[in-house]
Amino acid sequence: MPFTAYDSETCSIARTLALVGDRWSLLVLRDVANGVRRFDELADHLGVARNVLSERLRRLTAAGLLDRVPYQDEGARARHEYRLSGPGRELAVLLVAFLTWGDRHLAGPQGPPAVIRHADCGAPVHVTLRCEDGHDLGPRPRLRLEPGPGSRPRA
Amino acid sequence: MPFTAYDSETCSIARTLALVGDRWSLLVLRDVANGVRRFDELADHLGVARNVLSERLRRLTAAGLLDRVPYQDEGARARHEYRLSGPGRELAVLLVAFLTWGDRHLAGPQGPPAVIRHADCGAPVHVTLRCEDGHDLGPRPRLRLEPGPGSRPRA
C-alpha cells in the first residue's frame, strides 16, 4: 500500500502549486529571470492584463520570490523594477524542468524556440535526479514517497 | 538586452504549463506515481470533485501522460486503472522540483510531511542542474535563455 497519509494542505507539491500554479506566475518568473524586469515590459511581452500582472507581482513579492528594487534612469523619476530573490532564483530548476519536458514532448517539428545555457560557460543545461548514494536516476526514475518528519495522520 | 523573441504559444514552459498547470493535474500525477491508481481512490485522497477528476483523467490520458489499463479483481467485473506512461514518468523530475522547493521554503516547523527516496537503494533524492561541460550549477544557477532551433521572430 502506498504512503498516502499526507494531505493537500501540507504536501509541498500542493503548497508550491498553490503559490505559483496559476496561469501567469511562472511565466512572470521566467521573464524576470530572463531580464524582463519592468511592469510595461512584462505586460507587453506576456500579453497579460495589467490588473492581473499587478496582482501577481504583489503576490510574488509578498511571498518573497521577487524583490521590488528602486532604480532611476537619468532625468526620470525613481521607479521600481523586479528581480528574483534568492528563493525566487531557486525556482530556476523548476522552470528548467518545465522547459525540458516541454522541449521533449510538446515542441514543434523545428524544435524548441529557446534553449537554456550555463551563463558562465555557454553549455546547454540539463536537470537530473540523483540520490544521496550517488546514483543517477535518469529521466524515468524509480521513486518512493515516504513519511517525512512533519508527517501527520490523516483524518 | 535579453532574448525575448519567443511567444507564449511556442515556449515549452508555457506549453507544459497549459497542459498540467491547473489546480489538480500535477496532484493527480503525484498520486498515480505514488500508486493511487483508481478513480474512487483518487477522488477520496485528493478531495477533488468527481466530474473534475473525470475530465482531468481524460485529458492526461489523451495527452499521453497516463495509460488507462484494464484490470480484474477476482469475481468482479473488468475495470480500468491509471498508470504513468513513459512521458508521464518523465514528469517525475518536475514533481520532485516542486517538492524540493516547497520543502525548503514552505514547510511547517516540523519539516516536510513526505520525503522522496530512490526506490532501489532508499536514499533521499535531489534534483540538480548540470551543464554539458560538466559543471554543477547549484541551487541558484546562473542561466541564459537563448534562441533555439524553432525560434521564430515575434510580431
Place this chain on the structure above:
DNA sequence: CAGTATCCCAAGCGATACTG
C-alpha cells in the same frame, strides 16, 4: 512609466444526483 479601479465574461470547480 507604473500601476489602480471598474466592469464584465468565461472557465473552473464543487455538490449532488444519476447510470452501467
Place this chain on the structure above:
DNA sequence: CAGTATCGCTTGGGATACTG
C-alpha cells in the same frame, strides 16, 4: 466501482479607463 450529467457559484482573467 467508475464514471457521466446537470447546476450554480466563484474566481480568475481580459478590456478599458483613469491616476500620480
